[in-house]
Amino acid sequence: MSSVQELISRRSQKLVQAPGPSAEQIDTLLRAAVCAPDHSALRAWRFALIYREHIDAFADLAIAATRRSGREVTAQKEQNTRKWLSTVPLLIGMAYKISHNNEKVPEIEQTLSMGAAAMNIQNAAHMMGFSSYWSTGLGSYTDEVPEALGFDPLDYRFVGFLAVGTPISLPSPAQRPAPETLTTVWKPASAG
Numbered sequence: 001m002s003s004v005q006e007l008i009s010r011r012s013q014k015l016v017q018a019p020g021p022s023a024e025q026i027d028t029l030l031r032a033a034v035c036a037p038d039h040s041a042l043r044a045w046r047f048a049l050i051y052r053e054h055i056d057a058f059a060d061l062a063i064a065a066t067r068r069s070g071r072e073v074t075a076q077k078e079q080n081t082r083k084w085l086s087t088v089p090l091l092i093g094m095a096y097k098i099s100h101n102n103e104k105v106p107e108i109e110q111t112l113s114m115g116a117a118a119m120n121i122q123n124a125a126h127m128m129g130f131s132s133y134w135s136t137g138l139g140s141y142t143d144e145v146p147e148a149l150g151f152d153p154l155d156y157r158f159v160g161f162l163a164v165g166t167p168i169s170l171p172s173p174a175q176r177p178a179p180e181t182l183t184t185v186w187k188p189a190s191a192g
């Protein structure tokens with residue numbers, strides 16, 4: 001399959017299991033991440049790796065922190081979250097260091113660059129035979145979870161987690177929109 005066909009066939013897969021990426025493969029994923037376009041070379045992307053042996057403890061933290069922040073986590077939601085995470089080989093927490101009051105690179109561009117880095121990880125993981133799933137659950141929007149990962153919300157914008165591993169089941173092909181329904185062609189008025 002050509003590289004572009006690989007891109008087009010990517011699907012997010014929430015349920016993943018071992019084997020996860022090796023240390024060398026994680027390095028490759030992160031090398032893909034730091035190829036993201038980066039206005040003014042801010043190098044703002046940050047990644048916090050949570051390996052299998054610590055993911056259940058992280059689930060404890062994320063669920064408790066979410067409750068402490070005042071958001072509801074029902075017993076069913078807690079059970080589903082723990083079940084999901086129980087087989088995930090690797091979580092990658094992602095944040096960028098905010099360049100405050102940067103007149104050349106407004107924060108929307110900083111956010112976009114972080115999104116591009118995350119997407120590069122997802123595409124690289126797919127090309128390497130893994131699946132990934134981007135989640136902004138797990139306490140992403142609390143202060144406590146990003147802080148626990150080393151991202152003080154005053155200085156960092158946390159953008160969620162990628163769960164990475166081997167897909168548990170084969171995905172059905174995604175229903176994607178026809179791009180022409182989302183696309184226009186601009187011409188100057190003089191072009192008629």
Ligand SMILES: Cc1cc2nc3c(=O)[nH]c(=O)nc-3n(C[C@H](O)[C@H](O)[C@H](O)COP(=O)(O)O)c2cc1C
Binds near residue numbers: 013
């Ligand atoms: C920034 C971001 C955060 C997301 N957070 C969640 C989430 O918390 N829960 C969820 O079910 N899907 C979430 N998604 C969507 C999935 O990661 C995934 O993109 C979606 O299921 C579509 O699958 P696809 O990538 O195969 O099209 C998020 C997507 C993005 C871009």
